Amino acid sequence: MTEGLGWRWLVCLSLALGLTGSLHADDPDVPRPQALELREARATVVVDGHLERRQQTLPYHWDRHNPGRAGRATFDFRFTLPEVPQDPWSLYLPRLGNAYEVWLNGMLVQHQGDMLEANGADYGQVPRMAPLPAGLLQLNNSLQVRVRADVGRRGGLSTVWIGPREVVGEKYAEAHRWRVTGSMVVVGFSLLVGLISLSLWVTQPDLSNPVRQRRDPLYLYAGLAELFWAVRVGDALIENPVLAWPWWGVVPVVALAVWSWSMGLFCMHVARWENRPAGRLMAHWLLALMLASGPMAIWALGFGHPLALTTWYAALGLTFLLFGVIFMGQALRGASVAHRVVALAVLLNVAVGFRDLYVFRINPTYADSSLMRYSSVVFGLGLLYIVIARFRRVSAQVRDLLNTLAARVSEKERELAETYRRVEQLAREQERTAERTRILRDMHDGVGAHISSAIRQLESGRSSQQELLQTLRDSLDQLKLSIDAMNLPPGDVTALLANLRYRLEPRLQASDIALRWAVELIEPLQRLDAGAMRQLQFMVFEALSNVLQHAQATELCIEAVAAERGVRLRIVDNGRGFDATVAWRKGLLAMRERARAIGAVLSLQSAPGRTVVEIQLS
Numbered sequence: 001m002t003e004g005l006g007w008r009w010l011v012c013l014s015l016a017l018g019l020t021g022s023l024h025a026d027d028p029d030v031p032r033p034q035a036l037e038l039r040e041a042r043a044t045v046v047v048d049g050h051l052e053r054r055q056q057t058l059p060y061h062w063d064r065h066n067p068g069r070a071g072r073a074t075f076d077f078r079f080t081l082p083e084v085p086q087d088p089w090s091l092y093l094p095r096l097g098n099a100y101e102v103w104l105n106g107m108l109v110q111h112q113g114d115m116l117e118a119n120g121a122d123y124g125q126v127p128r129m130a131p132l133p134a135g136l137l138q139l140n141n142s143l144q145v146r147v148r149a150d151v152g153r154r155g156g157l158s159t160v161w162i163g164p165r166e167v168v169g170e171k172y173a174e175a176h177r178w179r180v181t182g183s184m185v186v187v188g189f190s191l192l193v194g195l196i197s198l199s200l201w202v203t204q205p206d207l208s209n210p211v212r213q214r215r216d217p218l219y220l221y222a223g224l225a226e227l228f229w230a231v232r233v234g235d236a237l238i239e240n241p242v243l244a245w246p247w248w249g250v251v252p253v254v255a256l257a258v259w260s261w262s263m264g265l266f267c268m269h270v271a272r273w274e275n276r277p278a279g280r281l282m283a284h285w286l287l288a289l290m291l292a293s294g295p296m297a298i299w300a301l302g303f304g305h306p307l308a309l310t311t312w313y314a315a316l317g318l319t320f321l322l323f324g325v326i327f328m329g330q331a332l333r334g335a336s337v338a339h340r341v342v343a344l345a346v347l348l349n350v351a352v353g354f355r356d357l358y359v360f361r362i363n364p365t366y367a368d369s370s371l372m373r374y375s376s377v378v379f380g381l382g383l384l385y386i387v388i389a390r391f392r393r394v395s396a397q398v399r400d401l402l403n404t405l406a407a408r409v410s411e412k413e414r415e416l417a418e419t420y421r422r423v424e425q426l427a428r429e430q431e432r433t434a435e436r437t438r439i440l441r442d443m444h445d446g447v448g449a450h451i452s453s454a455i456r457q458l459e460s461g462r463s464s465q466q467e468l469l470q471t472l473r474d475s476l477d478q479l480k481l482s483i484d485a486m487n488l489p490p491g492d493v494t495a496l497l498a499n500l501r502y503r504l505e506p507r508l509q510a511s512d513i514a515l516r517w518a519v520e521l522i523e524p525l526q527r528l529d530a531g532a533m534r535q536l537q538f539m540v541f542e543a544l545s546n547v548l549q550h551a552q553a554t555e556l557c558i559e560a561v562a563a564e565r566g567v568r569l570r571i572v573d574n575g576r577g578f579d580a581t582v583a584w585r586k587g588l589l590a591m592r593e594r595a596r597a598i599g600a601v602l603s604l605q606s607a608p609g610r611t612v613v614e615i616q617l618s
Contacts, residue, residue, distance in 0.1 A: 035163025068304020097124020
């Protein structure tokens with residue numbers, strides 16, 4: 001029992017001590033460890049082979065002290081600590097470079113880049129923090145920072161912070177958020193807005209001018225502005241550029257120029273100034289500034305004349321200051337919401353741009369970061385708002401057009417349906433008329449011709465009763481075949497011949513003509529429609545009728561076989577024959593015309609004892 005009470009007292013005591021320690025740690029009266037800011041250093045600067053030593057107060061901006069020249073510098077610091085730290089410490093360098101080395105008490109703690117290769121990679125774009133190994137710090141310490149600085153790349157060294165890791169880490173994290181994370185967010189936002197705008201430019205036509213179809217330039221200018229601003233801001237994140245310096249230094253300057261030109265044209269389209277004389281003059285001036293950006297950047301960065309680029313920045317800033325004042329003045333006089341949004345964004349960016357121009361190009365301080373990269377987000381948001389509003393308006397117009405078009409199409413469909421119904425009715429009437437005409441023509445050419453022959457035979461008195469009877473039988477057969485032709489399957493040559501056999505075989509037997517049937521079962525020919533089948537029937541009937549009336553044959557053979565490209569049909573008799581070289585009679589000429597009408601080849605061979613009529617269907 002006593003042992004259990006003892007354990008409970010120990011647990012309570014431990015909890016009390018832990019709570020006391022926590023309260024003590026959160027107590028605001030307990031002093032928090034502070035970081036040291038090192039501002040004074042012994043500087044050794046080497047420029048063009050000349051060495052100079054002096055006492056230097058940081059920050060040290062290389063381009064201010066050595067305009068148009070590259071070189072190296074070494075900064076020696078001495079600092080004393082009241083006691084050797086037991087907790088982890090770190091070193092924080094807000095800005096330095098372009099390449100650098102950091103030595104503490106004779107030990108290299110961090111380095112980036114080649115100290116001897118000029119115009120190489122730039123490691124001064126982001127803040128740096130170097131953790132210090134345990135036991136490296138002493139009571140009396142020596143810190144040395146060596147930098148390689150290129151022309152026009154904002155090399156140098158800011159004040160240096162050293163202290164407990166959590167304290168220095170807070171300063172580093174804040175600077176990293178502003179200069180790295182913030183830049184990444186701006187780049188991502190600009191890329192998103194730019195790609196949305198360009199996709200709308202590619203897909204959305206400009207409906208303001210229905211006569212001249214073109215893309216809406218407002219989307220194009222918005223997309224170009226945001227994409228080139230992403231390049232401008234993204235330069236701060238690139239340590240190893242794809243081009244050598246100073247050529248890479250021209251890229252962000254030109255990107256800023258294209259952004260300014262695109263933004264200016266975007267604003268003028270929002271305000272509908274693009275067709276005004278002042279608007280065209282402004283567009284030409286912005287184009288001139290954009291074209292001058294490259295040469296001015298090369299002059300400043302390549303030839304060591306930074307004033308050239310400062311002058312260009314000042315001209316650009318003054319241009320947009322004047323433009324922004326006029327733009328805002330018109331916005332206040334009752335312009336559209338889009339106009340007012342853009343006007344506020346322009347003025348904000350102009351104000352922040354002048355601040356950056358003073359801090360980075362005029363003020364001798366060594367500023368850490370630009371604010372315009374963040375103020376441009378306001379312009380990007382305004383731009384995105386206008387693009388979306390324009391897209392919604394255009395989409396509404398497109399919907400109205402589609403609804404109108406759908407109504408017109410529906411009306412036209414009703415008219416077409418009525419027209420089609422009338423045309424179909426007319427076609428049926430024409431088809432019936434054509435069928436009646438065909439039947440009459442067939443009756444005239446077939447039955448009518450035979451009846452006319454019978455009448456002439458009676459009138460002449462020279463024809464025998466047998467000849468007259470033969471003519472009337474031909475007329476009756478022709479009539480039956482005309483009726484049969486109405487029900488012939490299209491393309492079925494076998495059925496056609498079988499029907500002829502059925503109608504004419506009794507007459508052949510009565511004439512003592514033996515029929516030999518050599519007809520194969522043939523697949524229907526797709527190209528022979530009902531009209532072609534009637535033509536073929538008349539041709540075969542004419543050939544058989546000639547055998548019955550004139551050949552004096554005792555044997556008749558009907559052959560039909562499938563050929564390579566169609567059907568070969570032959571009618572062969574052993575009659576007295578005729579001279580096939582002389583002019584053809586009326587019946588044979590009719591057969592030739594019918595063969596030509598259906599694309600068949602008709603050939604005749606005749607000699608005493610053998611006459612062949614061949615029809616080749618392909």
